[in-house]
Amino acid sequence: MSLGRQVAIFFIAIVLLATCAENSEARVTLENGIKSMVYLSPKITQHPGSVSNKFYYGIEFPKGHIAIKSFNAEVVDEAGNPVSLQEAYLHHWVAVRYYERIGVEDTKYHGNLGFHQSDFIIAGNSGVCNHGLTQFFGLGSETRKTSTRVPDPYGIEVGNPLEVPSGYEEKWLLNIHAIDTRGAVDAMGCTECRCNLYNVTHDEYGRPLDPDYVGGLNCCYDETQCKVKNGLESVERNLYLKYTVKWVDWSDSIVPVKIFIFDVTDTWQNTGIHDCLIEYNIEQSTTTNDYTSSKRSSVKFPIAGDVVYGITHQHSGGIGSALYSEDGQVICSSKPIYGKGNDVGDEAGYIVGMSTCYPKPGSVKISRDETLTLESNYSSEKSHTGVMGLFYILVVESSLEMNHPVQVHEGLEVPIFFWGVAVLGLAICAAVLVAYQRRKQNENGYQPIAT
Numbered sequence: 001m002s003l004g005r006q007v008a009i010f011f012i013a014i015v016l017l018a019t020c021a022e023n024s025e026a027r028v029t030l031e032n033g034i035k036s037m038v039y040l041s042p043k044i045t046q047h048p049g050s051v052s053n054k055f056y057y058g059i060e061f062p063k064g065h066i067a068i069k070s071f072n073a074e075v076v077d078e079a080g081n082p083v084s085l086q087e088a089y090l091h092h093w094v095a096v097r098y099y100e101r102i103g104v105e106d107t108k109y110h111g112n113l114g115f116h117q118s119d120f121i122i123a124g125n126s127g128v129c130n131h132g133l134t135q136f137f138g139l140g141s142e143t144r145k146t147s148t149r150v151p152d153p154y155g156i157e158v159g160n161p162l163e164v165p166s167g168y169e170e171k172w173l174l175n176i177h178a179i180d181t182r183g184a185v186d187a188m189g190c191t192e193c194r195c196n197l198y199n200v201t202h203d204e205y206g207r208p209l210d211p212d213y214v215g216g217l218n219c220c221y222d223e224t225q226c227k228v229k230n231g232l233e234s235v236e237r238n239l240y241l242k243y244t245v246k247w248v249d250w251s252d253s254i255v256p257v258k259i260f261i262f263d264v265t266d267t268w269q270n271t272g273i274h275d276c277l278i279e280y281n282i283e284q285s286t287t288t289n290d291y292t293s294s295k296r297s298s299v300k301f302p303i304a305g306d307v308v309y310g311i312t313h314q315h316s317g318g319i320g321s322a323l324y325s326e327d328g329q330v331i332c333s334s335k336p337i338y339g340k341g342n343d344v345g346d347e348a349g350y351i352v353g354m355s356t357c358y359p360k361p362g363s364v365k366i367s368r369d370e371t372l373t374l375e376s377n378y379s380s381e382k383s384h385t386g387v388m389g390l391f392y393i394l395v396v397e398s399s400l401e402m403n404h405p406v407q408v409h410e411g412l413e414v415p416i417f418f419w420g421v422a423v424l425g426l427a428i429c430a431a432v433l434v435a436y437q438r439r440k441q442n443e444n445g446y447q448p449i450a451t
Contacts, residue, residue, distance in 0.1 A: 043240060047180065062247050066250055126395075130274045136158075158170070190220075203218040257394040260301075268298070280389070295377075305365070310332030312354060314378070321333070332357035
C-alpha cells in the first residue's frame with residue numbers, strides 16, 4: 001500500500017474520532033503509549049451531615065488483558081467541579097476486583113455482600129491480612145495530591161483470562177465513604193466518626209456498641225447523620241467520584257508487580273493470625289514535651305522481591321509511617337501533606353496528599369519470610385478516633401524481573417503508526433457510540449466522561 005493511501009486512512013481515522021467525540025462524552029486518550037479513561041461513579045446524594053458508604057458493583061473499567069499504570073480519584077459535583085474536603089470529606093474509596101458468575105443480574109448498588117455467595121468470588125491483592133483490605137487501589141482525603149503511578153517497566157496485571165474461573169467474568173466494585181460536613185457542629189469530629197455526634201448506639205447490623213467504643217466506622221455507616229447546627233437549611237446535592245484509570249495492553253515486556261497492604265493493627269505478632277482491625281484510637285498525651293503516639297506491628301513477608309513503590313494511608317493527626325526490614329533499615333517511609341488554606345486541594349487541617357517511595361529498581365529487596373515492621377505515628381496533642389495506619393507496597397518477585405526486558409512507552413514508527421491510529425479510531429468510535437447509547441438508556445448507571 002502506498003504512503004499516500006496510508007496517510008488518507010490516517011486522516012479518515014481522525015475524522016471518525018472527531019465524530020465520536022461529538023456524539024459521546026467518553027473516549028480513550030492515548031499519550032506516550034499509555035491509554036487513559038475518566039469515569040464517574042453513580043451519583044452520591046447527600047445533605048448536610050449525611051453519610052454515604054455504599055458498595056457499587058460492576059463499575060466501568062477498562063476491558064481486556066492489561067497492565068494498570070495508575071488509578072486516581074476525586075469527588076466532584078454535577079458540573080464536574082472538584083468539591084472541598086471542608087464540605088464533603090472523603091473518608092476512603094477502594095476499588096476491588098472480583099469474579100461474578102456469568103448470567104447473574106448486575107446490580108448497580110447493594111450492601112456489602114462479603115462475597116459469601118457462590119455467585120461472587122473476591123479476587124483481591126496479595127495480602128497479608130486474612131480478611132478485609134482486599135482492594136487493588138484505595139485512598140482517602142489525600143487522593144488529589146498522591147501519586148499512584150506504576151513506573152516502567154512494571155504494571156499491575158488484570159484481565160488475564162487464564163485467571164478467571166470457568167463460568168465467571170472479571171468485574172470491579174467501588175466502596176465510597178463520604179461524609180457531608182456542611183454546617184456540622186464539629187466537622188473534624190464528624191470525619192473521625194465520633195459516636196456522640198452521630199447519636200449512634202448500634203452498628204449497621206443492629207448490634208449494640210461496646211460502651212467504651214467512642215468513635216470509628218461503626219458509628220458513621222451508610223445513611224447515618226452527624227450533628228449539624230440548629231436551623232440549618234438541608235440542601236440536597238449530588239456528588240460523584242471521578243476516577244481516572246491509565247493502562248497499557250499486556251505484553252511479555254511488562255514486569256508484573258504484586259500489591260501488598262500492611263495494617264499496623266495486624267495481630268499476627270501476638271496471635272499468629274493476620275487479623276487486621278483496620279482502625280484504632282489515639283489517646284491525648286498527658287505530657288507536655290512529647291506529642292507523638294507510635295504504634296508498631298510485625299509480619300513475615302511471603303515472597304522474595306524488590307520494592308518498586310510504597311505509600312501510607314493515615315487520617316488527620318497522622319505524621320507519617322515507615323516500613324522497616326528485619327535488620328532495622330527503612331524500606332520505605334511516607335508522610336502526609338497538610339493543607340494550609342481554603343482552596344480545594346489545600347484545605348487547612350486536612351491531609352491532602354501523601355509522599356511516596358519510588359526506589360531505584362533492584363535497590364530495595366525483601367527476603368522470603370523476612371519479618372517486616374510497620375510503624376505508624378500520630379500526633380497525640382489531642383485525641384483522635386477511628387484512625388488508620390495502612391501501608392501499600394508494590395513488589396516484583398526477584399525471579400521475574402531478570403526475565404523481562406525494560407519497556408519504554410514511546411511513539412510508534414511509520415507506517416505502523418498510521419495503521420494503529422486507523423484501527424484505534426474505528427474501534428473507539430464503535431465502542432463509545434455503544435457506550436453512549438447504553439448511558440442514555442440508564443441515567444443512574446455509570447457515566448464515563450472525557451478527560
